[in-house]
Amino acid sequence: MVAEESGSPRRLHRGLLVLGTLLITLSAITPASSVFIIAPGVMATAGTGAVASFLAAGVVGIFMAFVYAELSSAFPLTGGEYAIVGRTLGRLPGFMIMILIGFTNLLILAVIALGVGIYLGVVFPGLPAAPVAAVTCLLAAAFAVLDIKFNAVLTGIFLAIEMLALAAVCVLGFGNAHRSVGELLTAPVVAGTGGGLSPASLGVIVTATAVAIFAYNGYGGAVYFGEETENASRNIARAILWALGITVAVELIPVTAVLVGAPDLGELFGAPNMMAHFLDSVGGPTLSTLVSLGIAVAIVNAVLAILLMVARMLFSSGRDQAWPAPMSAGLRALHPRFGTPWVATLVAGAIAAAVCFLDEKLLLVLTGTALVVVYFVLCVAALNGRRTGSTAHGSYRMPLFPLPPLLAMAALAYVGYVSATDPEIGRPSLIVTAVVLVVAAAYYLLWVRRRGGWVMRDGSSDESTSRATTT
Template identity: 25%
Template structure:
């Protein structure tokens, strides 16, 4: 049985839709704000650019591994499906449990609040990064309305959600192109002097580079999301690897160019003291109007990120429910071939998470958990190579096993560093362990068969 309704997902997404999901989810608000923090942590122009390049290469290594997994197992659910297949259903359930109650829905709540805050800066004159702005009832109302609106749009059909994604991805790329153009104009008007001695003032401690990497990787997060909808992608054996690789490379190129632009218009000291570098650049180059245009650009960017996250997250919960590994009603597929129950439940819970003013702090506790699941999925890739050598693999990550091992080494460093330096990470680990208890109490025996294909 494919779902409680008897319906199935349809392969209606193409290469452009897939790339738009990767780019649209990954590029949120991070690139507009976090470059200043990276400069502050490493101290120089050269080291800051090195962080963004290394972060992009690490994300690309993970993306290549996920491209092989998605092409070999073109089913909905991403890590849920891969962990269940290679490391066992308990880990697959733990991933779904954590995604629904904190990670995915919490991320949606936070992104929608960021969208509402920047829109509020235009509508109400609020400081989008000011203390307490996310507690303003108007901001919360906009955030909840955004989640509910996009949930309704995606319930109409996967094509409707994909159109929103493509349009807003194009708009955010256009906005970033404008920011990059302003920066390069500053570069040719004297900003090139900032690059004469690029490593002057560098903080040599490895821990500084590691902290900057964590900041950078937060901005890169999202490269894994296309795997959640691979069951709805046409020719996934070809389009999924291409969209993942092209999308990740595209994001990396935009991020590096944006940082060159920022560093051309602003000194390292100006960047290090700023949490809104894009606004600072725009105001310096084009005047006060830049203080209006950049918040609009951030609002456009985060609106698209919220939409993409809603699309992909619902497929995780649907896939688990279809296998009897989550409440069964999440497996309902509407006549429009969308997991409508999963979309509605996800939107409702994400809206609830908007209400507490400090929920973002709780989600921060789970930052290391994302990299734990990424690492486990890549371990699953290596297990699958050994367990099923004859499984058709339209795409293979190369050089193997170098790329997976490099990714695992970097992931291991980030995981261990978080557990050692962030005590709250242990809270997240405990919550994940609680999920295992729920699994063995209620979901140990699957209620439905695991499907292997979907309707073309």
């Protein structure tokens, strides 16, 4: 695919401090997009009980952040989750997770990019969503090839714009309060029949928590920059924990502000676009337009940040020789000047751009439940890593072990159950996830293992001398 030149770098450049890694990770989480796209779904289910749902999801997030931090401290590798699972649970589970994550993340890039046209459409009506999303993916790929420190600064600037949009929501909500935060927690209400309100039950709040968990997702993505971060064993764990804490705050507070400041909850819950309705009714159309532009910037920023992560995972898979030799050689190629996985970056951008033209509901079905499986497997990896001692060399040890992984597994099992009862997206998505895992296992057993094994490198030295393990 691409021949590696003798003068090309063999390792990623280690130039990020914890702040740079944190900025990229927060950009990938894109809290503003979660507030404007995912939070309305939580409010539609739980009403003002959405505050309790986001609080409960934050507790689950803490458990998973502990799991991610301990595993990433032991294995701060650019392969991310698959590199961790492969070293704690074995080559076959690791390979299956690699295929699942690669498949899912490439599609998620398109799902997120499709949101750009929606929010730019406020200013430029009639923009075609798919072409705009495809162009966004291609432009993001062009920037992602550049030096990782440059991208950390760029995502940081975009993140600041995103935070301003969320700050505007908070000022509007708390500055025009119609009810107290205590009322939201002690007497939650949900949309009732005929446009009225009725008490929100514990059941709907718990059900909405399953959706809120996804709103916080992405803090574990810091591990993809483990080979580019200084003192990675300590700093990746710190970036993960900081990312989770900041994400919970900057998503929970604006959601609370909207529910506190909405003049009429019945109209809010009945609006086709709750956030746009809130901004129009409280801030006016001009502010609504400005905030919409801020959300468009946030989505573009998320595409860039997630593309940086996906490219590093693909690079790692090429370095580990997961594919036929020419393909692996291309994916592990590093830019001679920037030291970035430029081929893997451009491949990821091109695939994501093409996927933008698929039906959006189909994309949701294809990606919906993969995260639940990955989280669950990581919890098992954390438990097994302690049992075998394979994670003992890490700098971070989670508190209250083994409660965090066990409680997170219980919550994830519930999310899986809720997904299985949804015939529209949840159940088909579980089936798709199972099919991807079966195909990955078959590919590993029938081709990868037979051709001589899967190499797992840690990037600590040149390929010719690196410590490698095979099956």
